[in-house]
Structures are given as structure tokens and as C-alpha cells.
Amino acid sequence: MKIIISILLCALLAYAVGIYGNLPWWSFVVTNLIVAIVVPQKSFHSFLIGFLSIGLLWGGLALAIDQGNHHILATKVATILPLKGSYISLIVLTSFVGALLGGLASLTGSFIKMK
């Protein structure tokens, strides 16, 4: 239960700091770190919380945007990047990049409270 609450909290805070475009895109690193301090977890659990929270947030947002856009831009970007024009790969990549960094941030935070 605590894990799920942490995931939701991380995702919510990451989304909230993401609304302000003037803040850097990696602001969720700070919020994940704070959540890991305030709601301490074992390191592996922390990593998982950070990984899933941002992975789901980024993946979910990308998926929703892409559906509304009928894959127009994702197909183009997936050709430039290059992901062979696969919008699905691009959503997975987006989700993974966010997840990886989210996980690392939470992991780092978890070591602060750990004895």
C-alpha cells in the first residue's frame, strides 16, 4: 500500500512540477528524491517506485497525446531518432528514459534516510 501511495505521490508531484515549462524538464528528480526521504523505503523498492512512477507518467502522457494526434508526429520523430517510424517504440523509449531517471532519483533519496 505504501508503495502504491509513493508511486502516486511521485507521479503527482512530477506532473505538477512539469506544468511549469520554465522549470527544467528533470525537476521530477528533485521531487522523487524528496518523496524517497519523506516516505522511506528499502533501496530496491525506492528504485522501483521512482521507475514506475515516472515511467507510467511519461508513458501514459505520451500514449494519450499520441492517440489524440493519430500518431502524426510520433511517426515522424520515430523516423528521425531512428526507431524505424514506430510510434510504439517511441512511447516505450519515452517511458523508459523517464523511468530510468525517476528510479535513480528515488534510489539516491532512499540512501539519505537509510541507516
Added chain:
Amino acid sequence: MRLLPFLASAIVTIGVVFVLNTQLTIGPTKSPKLGYFLSPQHGFWKNAENVNTNFDASIVAGELKGNVDVYLDDRLVPHIYADHDEDAYFVQGYLHAKYRLWQMDFQTRVASGRLSEIAGADKLSIDRFFRRLGMVYGAEQTEANINATNPVMKATVDAYTSGVNAYLKQLAPEDLPFEYKLMNYEPELWTPKKTYLFLMFMSYDLTGHSVAADLQLTNTRDFLSYDLFSKLYTNNQDSLDPIIPKGTVYQKPSIIPIKPVNADSTYLLHKSGVAYNLQTKFETSPEAPNKNNGSNNWALAGSKTKSGRPILCSDPHLGLNLPSLWYEVQITTPTHSTYGASFPGSPAVIIGFNDSLAWGVTNAGRDVLDYYELKFKDSTENEYWFNGEWKSVTKRKEVIKVKDSADVVEEIAMTHWGPAMYDAHYQNPQSKGRNLAVKWTAHNASTGVETFYQLNRAKNYDDYLHAISLWTCPGQNFVMATKSGDIAIKQQGSFVARWERQGDFIMPGQDSSYDWQGIIPNEENPIIKNPIRGFVSSANQKATDVTYPYYLGTATSFPLYRGISVNKHLINMSQITPQDMQSLQTNNYNVFAETARPALMRYLQTDKLSTDAKRMVEELTHWNLFNEEGSKGITVFKIIWDSVEQAVWSDELAGSDIPLTKPDAYVLLDQLLKDSNWSIADDIRTKDKIENFKDQVTLGVENATKKLLELEKENKLEWALFKATRVMHLTKIPALSRMNLPIGGGVNIINATTENHGPSWRMIVHMTDEIEAYGLYPGGQSGNPGSPYYDSFINYWAAGKYYHLLFLSKEKLIKNERTKWHIQFKTA
């Protein structure tokens, strides 16, 4: 706290943030900052526009004098209704920025030599080229002149500028256009100077062909000798059908340019640029503006149409790009109501119509840019020899900022002629070590923006004449038609009164005898109003026959056959409807091949051909002479013609270390038609044999067959597959472009669609009481590659279809079923 794991984890986290926040170098390009780019709340995903986006909005702008209503129709065309003219231009600027910001910024960066600032040292040669050509200098002249003498235009451009900036100021970082995120830079505020830079770029695009052509023609002449040159690059175009019909009587010229007495020895027969010791490296110049940057336009009098009312057609042919050069708009204020295509970057409508008059333009193709060769006193380039003495230059400093590198400073010597573009510090393979100053009418202050402002408001022929009298550069053929029944076409611009061949080559710059001896007065420019034949037309051919008292420039600048085709069709048509004009604008008939095919067949020795070649000739003879999408005959014709040209010219042009100008197609065709023993046909490399056209045509067909068999194997014999027309994004990234479009047409065809060039705004206006207009351009109203409106017109364009343009009063437009959204602009 577990310090070591914490530190390790923190370092990795910071490291990942750093890598994802850095542009990585991948081959010649740089990646976006990946973390930023992929972030769904910051990066490209924000540009993935919902296909059901509601564009309704309410905007408060303190700069406005009154409220403005904008209605967007189903194609995202804005219909602007304002109570004050300046408010309309404010809103036009705002909308241009909202839908085309990146493109406006990028195009003016190219024009002002500021690409390196965002793309790094890689683009330095392009920046140096435009700086040294005097693009910024020219824009400064125009800006200073308008600020000093033209309060109405200043207010117009200022209002437009504030509109662009009002959008920029409210733009949140996450809503930046896609390309900024991809290339990682930010827009800057708009300025009036950027508008003038953009118009300067159009001058370059439409008259800058000479920048490369004059050098190449000079080198070609030097290589061949003037005698041979004048045979291969003859100014005689036997089949010319000029814009002003043959037989028109011209008034006596007020300027009679005098050819310098020594012109033969020091200019025409002179070989220049041979004995230089080059220490500088060659720079790559940007690809020269396309010679076919041309267009078709025509207007029909009521006597030719079914309704009895004039019809005007305009169809500028330009590079095919995304986002498009054009943006459709309707502007309605108490002073005027106008619809048409506008340039993102400039106020008003550029090609369009109002409720009384329609107008369109084609390129005049006249030479308004010359090179003068300089002799500097020493390597400081502070003095040059002019009229028998050393004359001082002024130095113009152009600072080019380069991303991740030190600034590059261009010190350009400004001379009597203009900027010394090529000197010891800047050379390309064609300039061959010469010191060359550029003299160009675009360097002079321009009032061009007022021409469009006035045309938007023109009610009749006199208004039209007045509006275009303000036009200087690039020279254009302005066609017009009025509701009251007048049609006219005039070639207008600042045209140099030249003696024959003046400025076709680099000219001596050591005294004023080679200077321009005057600009032809406006009232002596070619014009025709309400001719008996019931139509006026132009397609970039020479404006007049040889009885016009001024030299028009080298014939290689003037495409010949499209004009013949337009006139041939129009002469034979009657009871014309707008639908007939749609078929004509998209007509694929090849009038060149109509003459060239039998000419080739006359010389072809079929019995000497291989079986494959015979099969190809069979394909050619069964071709219906239309450059249709699926036609194989045109591909066969093109490859054979090119191959015969190659057989005839390649010996004369062989052995040069730099590319030379290829003679125009009409030169060979005219000879094929009249002289089977033309001496040039001989391959001078074969000493023991004298070839004639029979040998060369047969050889050409045999050579062409090899290429055609390869194409057949690749399944690329069908015209559209061979031609592979594309509309390229300005960055040339294929994923953002539309490739391999199913469309016919080509060079010499009314539907002038080539590989990357073609009809850029097809417009047909029927001057009935309620104006009936059709049009489209190969793009879409949104510049955002993530929007369904980015390329929404392209399939329709390729298919030769048209949209019925909505040109209505506010009351009627609101009720129209195609009106979708409403943007309200409120004054504070």
C-alpha cells in the same frame, strides 16, 4: 545516511541528467537534448496536436485600437475582420507567428547570414555568402528609407511586428515550435528589419540566379572563346512567343546606352581570371536559385469567358518547401477586403484579389545583378583603381556568431559598384581568384512592401498602375483583371538600360565606362492592356520581340516553351469557365517534345539500333506527348534528349576543371530543325571522322537505352516514379517532408512540377459580382509537423484539385457551414 551508496547513486543520477540534457554529436548532426525532447510536458510531445483541437481563443492585446474578430475555416484559413487597418496587420503578424514562427525565424536567419549561430561552423560558408552578397546591407537601406519617408508603411510594418511579438511574449517554453526543440535554440523578438530581410531573400530567390550564372557564363566563354560561345549560347530564340505580342510598336527609348569603344577587346573577347595565384581556400556557395523560379499567369477578358467576366489565373513556381512559403488569409477592414496568399514574415496579401480587382505575378527574369572586376592596390584592400586613380573603399564589418566557436568577422570593401563579394578572403571555384564587386538593384532601398499594400486596396487599372510603379526588385510580370472588365499585364521593376551583352559576363571595374547608364523609366516598361486577342499572359519568356529598344539580357535566363504552350491553348479556347482554367493550370502537354520528337526521329538511323533501343524508340513514338504521372514515354523522351545533348555538346565542353553552363535545349532543337550539317555536331575528339546529327542522335538513343534499361530494372520508368517530386522541410529532414508524390508535369510544361520545384500557389479568380475563386498551395496552414494541417493540401495539390476559396463578408462567413472557429482579439 549511507554515504558511499548515496554518493555513487547521486553521481550516476547527475550523470544521466547531464547526458540527457546535452546535445550529442551524431555524425554531422547534433541530437536534441534527449531528456528534454522526450519529456511529454516539455518536449516534442507537446507539439503533437490533437486532431480535434478547438482553435477558439480570446486574446487581449493592449496594442490594438479596437476589437478584431478572426474566423478560421475548415482548412484553418483565417478571415480577419478589423475596424482599423493597423489592427488587421497586428493580427496577421500574430497569426503568422502562431502558425509559422519557426519558419519566419529560420528564413530570415538564412537571409541575414545567421545560420552558424544556431547550427555551428558547418553553415559558415552559407552565412559568409549572404553577408558578402550584401543581403543585410540591402535590408538596412530599405529600412532606413521607409522609416524616413514612408510613415504609412512604417506604421504597417510596426503593427505587424508588434503582432508577431505579442504572440512571442505569451509563448510558454513548452509550446515552442517543434524545430526549436529538435535543434535546441530559441526564437528571438521580431523586428521590422526581419521583414525587409525576408523580402530581400525573395529578391535573391528571384534575381539571384545571376550570382552564379554570370560567373559560370564568363568561365564558359573564356573556355570556348567568344566566337563559339555566341553560337552555343545564342540570344536568338526563333520560336519565341513574347509576353507582349509580336508586332507591338514601342516608343523611342529615352536612354540609348552606349557600348564602350573598347568593349570587344576588354570585355567580350577578353579572357579574365587566368593568372591568379590562389592562397585562399574555396568556399561552397549555397545552391543557386533555380533558373525555373518562374511562374505562369494570365487573365482573360470577358470576350473569352462563358460568363462574360474576366478570369485571372496565377501560379508562381518556386522551390517546394514545408512549411510552405505561403499562408492563406482574408483581411477585411473598412478600407478594403482582400483574400490571397501572404508571406509569413510580411504584412498584407502578396498574390490575391479584393472585391474589385485580382492580381498575380511571374518572375521577369531580367538581369539586375552584375559583377565588376576590381584591382586592389595591395592586400589591405583599402584602395582600388578607378577612373585613373586609387580610390579608397569603406569597410563594412559583418560579425558572424558561430555556435560553440569564436565569432567570424567579414571586412567587406564597399566600392563604387557595391560590396566586394569575392576577394582574397572569399572565393569559390567559379570566381577563380578574381576580386569581384557586386552591383545589384536589390541593394537599393525598396518600396516593394507598399506595392502589395496598394494592390490589396486597388479598385481599378489606374490604382494597379500606381501600386506597381513603386515596385523595384525583383522584376515581375504583374497581371491584373477587374470586375469592370479590364485586363492588363506589365513587366515592372528597376531594369537596367543595357547595351547588348552588357552584364552577361563579369565586367571591367576599373573605370565608369562599364557602369549602368540608367534605369529604364517605368512608362517604357513592357505593358499591354485589353488586347484584341482577349487575353494577356506570361510564363517567364522574354517580354518582347527584338523591336523593344532595350536589351533584355542573355536568352539563357528565359524559359521558352511554357509560354508557347499557354498562348497556344488560350488562343484556341473560348467560352472559358474557371473549371477549364483548372485543367489548363494542371495541363501536362509537352509542347517542346511536340517539336523535338519528330526532329529527333528525322535523324534517327533505326536500322543501326539494338533491339532494346528499338523497343525504347517504340515507347517514344507511341507516347501521347503528355507528361502524365504514369507515362513511360516522357521518361524515355527525357533520357534520350539529354543523351543526344550530351553527345552533341560534351566534346566542346570537355576538359574544363569547373562545371560550365550547358547550352539551352532550344539551341539544339532550332539547329535540328534547320541544319543537318551543323558543324558543332561533329565530335572534335574523333579526328578521322566528321559526325553529323544522324550519328549523334543514333548514338544518343543507344546511350540512353543503357540508362533506360537500368531504370526499367529498378521499376522507375513511370514518370512520377522517375521524377520523384518531393516537398522538403526547410531543414531537409526527409521524415518532415513529403516524398515521391504522384504528380506529372515537368520542365516546359504548364504544370511545371519538377523534382523539388513547381506550382506553389495555384489561384483562379472569376470576376463575377460575388467573386468566385479557387486555389491551393502544396502545404498546409500550420507549420507544425505535428499538426494534421501541416501538409493537408498536398494530396489535393498533387491530384490537380482545387479548393473553393471562402471570400465573404463577416455576416455571411459566420453563417457559413465551413466556418469552424472564432478567435477574438480584444483591446485591453
